[in-house]
Amino acid sequence: MKKVIIAFDGANFSEGAFDFARKMNELSPILLTGIFLPQINYSALWSYSSAAIGSGVVIPMLEEGDIATIEQHIERFKGLCQMHGIEHRVHQDFMDFALPELKQETRFADLLILASESFYEYLGVSEPNVFLKDAIHNSECPVLVVPELYNFPEKNILTYDGSESSVYAIKQFAYLFPEFKENKTVLLYAGPGDEIALPEEQNIEELCSRHFTDLTLFKLDVDPKKHFAVWSSEREGSIIVCGSFGRSSISMLFKKSFVSDVIRDHKLPVFIASR
Incomplete structure (x- = not known):
């Protein structure tokens, strides 16, 4: 049984995020912990900590209406x-609960589920990088970002750039979702320039084919910075798997269009794992 955290913001109950958790439970029972974050400025909350309390940092108080909504x-x-x-399980101490x-x-969890749309609304930004980058880097378990309207995954898109991070994410996804092993699976590589061969192709194919029975290796021949979101949007019923933001020139190919555009467009669930 997996332990899954689902985090809601104070003003929104994400039907999409809960629906994903419900379907996970149908495939294999889970323990679902609901966490209800206050409706305040999420972009600053990662900096709050017990140490900051003594330094004058004040977490905004909740209004009565906000408490009633939560x-x-x-x-x-x-x-x-x-x-x-x-x-x-439900955390009842939401009045003092912040992102630290x-x-x-x-x-102490296997997976964190976040809703893409609701966290956008109160960030007041069009790009998810600031919040999600902080969330991903601070979360100590994989993160699943779920749109409100989506088709439960029947296909897996494993993004691979040869980095340790991308391989780690693929393994975490395979361990957490063995129920998806028979989904049609694409190992997607976007290399620089005219590079065709996948880095460590034999090794990554051996690994992925052990976990996914219907595996295809695919080289994306278009500029991923410009066209990956369009390419992925045409693959309804998919879940996208990626590692954390890397520093290499290869992993940077996915940085903008993959994380920003796909999540911003609210079309596909995105699984992100960093170590």
Whole structure:
């Protein structure tokens, strides 16, 4: 049984994120922990910590209306979990809960689920990099970003750039979602220039073919910075797997269009794992 955290912001209950967790539970029972973050400026919350309390950092107080909304969402979460037979927990101390506490929770979890749209709305930005980059780097378990409207995965897109991070993400995905092993799976590589061969092609093929029974290796021949989001948007029913932002010239190919554009367009679930 996997332990999964699902984090909601104070003003939104993500049906898409919960639906993904529900379907996970149907495939294999999970323990689902609901965390309800206050409706405040998420972009600054990673900097809050117990050490910062003594340095004058003040976390905004919640209004009564916000508290009532969060309590309604908590009851909805409990009711849906009971309806669908999901073992669940709820953190009741949401008034003092900020993202450093969420980071601590992820240390003891297998997966963190976030909704893409709701966190955008209160960030007030069109690019997810600032929040998601912080979330990914601070989370101590893989992160799954889920749009509100999507098709549950019947296909896997494993992005690979030859880096340690991309291989780690593929392995974590395989370990966490063995139920997806029979999905049509594309190992997608986008190398610089005219480079055709995949780095360590034999090794990565041996690894992936052990976990995914219907595997295809594919070299993306277009500029991924410009066209990856379009390419992926045409593959409904897919889940995209990637590692954390890397520093190499190869991994940077995925940095903008992959993480920013795909998540911004709210079309496909994205699984991100960093170590």
